[in-house]
Amino acid sequence: MQKFSLNDYMVEPEGKIAKRVIYNDKNTLAFLLNIASGQSLPNHTHFDCTVLLQVIKGEAVVNVDGEPVSMNESELLQIDGSEEMSVDNTGQNVLILYVTISPQPPSENYLVDADL
Numbered sequence: 257m258q259k260f261s262l263n264d265y266m267v268e269p270e271g272k273i274a275k276r277v278i279y280n281d282k283n284t285l286a287f288l289l290n291i292a293s294g295q296s297l298p299n300h301t302h303f304d305c306t307v308l309l310q311v312i313k314g315e316a317v318v319n320v321d322g323e324p325v326s327m328n329e330s331e332l333l334q335i336d337g338s339e340e341m342s343v344d345n346t347g348q349n350v351l352i353l354y355v356t357i358s359p360q361p362p363s364e365n366y367l368v369d370a371d372l
Contacts, residue, residue: 262312266290266352273297275370285360285367288312289343291351296344302337305357309333309343314351317344 258279265276265288272295279286291297291314299319309318310332318325319342320335326346327333335341337357345351357366 262288262352262354266313266350268292268350269295269371271372273370273372275372277367277369280360280367282360283358285357287355289351289353289355291316291343291345291353293345293348293350297342299340299342301340302335302357303361303363305337305359305361307335307337307341308356308358309335310354312352312354314345314349315347316351316353317346318342319344 260278265278267274267276267290269290269292272292274290275287277287289297311327311329313329316327318327318333321339325333343353
């Protein structure tokens with residue numbers, strides 16, 4: 257068992273986005289995305305994985321295969337890995353998303369912290 261505090265992974269992005277990995281193993285990748293106000297995570301897919309995305313703080317529009325989905329705090333969205341997605345921070349403050357991807361993505365780029 258491991259216990260994590262999401263507050264440890266909430267950061268003010270120095271640029272557009274700060275990704276902080278919370279946990280990863282062969283079955284699951286969990287991380288926080290901290291997206292600056294007015295910024296976006298570009299279109300991408302997640303191989304054959306399932307993505308669960310929850311808004312912890314802020315407001316977002318998640319575009320899934322071109323369909324916009326408005327999301328607010330405490331809402332959760334499931335996305336199939338083959339669906340193309342992007343995220344727009346539509347709020348005035350940093351958008352914080354809790355994301356899980358299962359199973360772990362095959363690309364090692366997904367498994368590390370990132371600042372964009």
